[in-house]
Amino acid sequence: xxxxxxxxxxxxxxxxxxxxxxxxxxxxxxxxxxxxxxxxxxxxxxxxxxxxxxxxxxxxxxxxxxxxxxxxxxxxxxxxxxxxxxxxxxxxxxxxxxxxxxxxxxxxxxxxxxxxxxxxxxxxxxxxxxxxxxxxxxxxxx
Numbered sequence: 001x002x003x004x005x006x007x008x009x010x011x012x013x014x015x016x017x018x019x020x021x022x023x024x025x026x027x028x029x030x031x032x033x034x035x036x037x038x039x040x041x042x043x044x045x046x047x048x049x050x051x052x053x054x055x056x057x058x059x060x061x062x063x064x065x066x067x068x069x070x071x072x073x074x075x076x077x078x079x080x081x082x083x084x085x086x087x088x089x090x091x092x093x094x095x096x097x098x099x100x101x102x103x104x105x106x107x108x109x110x111x112x113x114x115x116x117x118x119x120x121x122x123x124x125x126x127x128x129x130x131x132x133x134x135x136x137x138x139x140x141x142x
Contacts, residue, residue, distance in 0.1 A: 019098055035120045044070035047097060051114050056121075056140040058133065060111040063093045071127045072108055072109040079133045115140050 031133040051057045058076050060068030071092065080088045103112065103120075110133050112123055122136045127130060 003052045035123050049091065049114075050087075050089050053116055053118075055085040055087065055116050056137055057087040057089055057114045058111065058137070059114060060092060060109055061091050061093050061103075061105045062109055066093075066108040068127050069109045069118055072111060075128060075130050075133065076111070079130050079137065083134070083137055083141065086137055113137065113140070 003021050015058075033130050044095075049059055055131070058080065060069075060076060062072065076088050080086050091099055094104065103110075109127065110123070110125050111128055112120055113133075115121050121140065124132075
């Protein structure tokens with residue numbers, strides 16, 4: 001086998017491996033994950049986040065330099081317009097790094113759903129789907 005053929009097959013294998021890893025990592029982006037049990041209040045101090053005490057609150061961390069954060073804002077605004085009992089709080093990571101650190105925000109955009117008692121119920125990194133947000137929020141309205 002020639003050197004060119006070996007080099008070509010090595011490059012093709014590396015590209016295929018990189019694509020596979022990228023697809024696996026990207027698959028989790030925007031997927032809402034249930035957090036903790038509903039019976040426990042989150043140990044993180046969420047008192048300064050401006051959460052609603054009358055219904056669920058969607059909190060998302062963003063920054064001016066974050067491109068996908070605008071898409072999250074549009075999705076959350078649309079869902080909150082359909083469900084007026086749901087509050088929406090957007091926190092700028094650069095202006096409030098302590099809140100991001102307290103909630104272990106490692107990437108942007110990151111979105112949380114808190115119930116009326118201030119318990120963190122769901123969390124996602126990336127742009128959530130509107131249907132997933134609705135599905136998570138409707139049971140919290142009851």
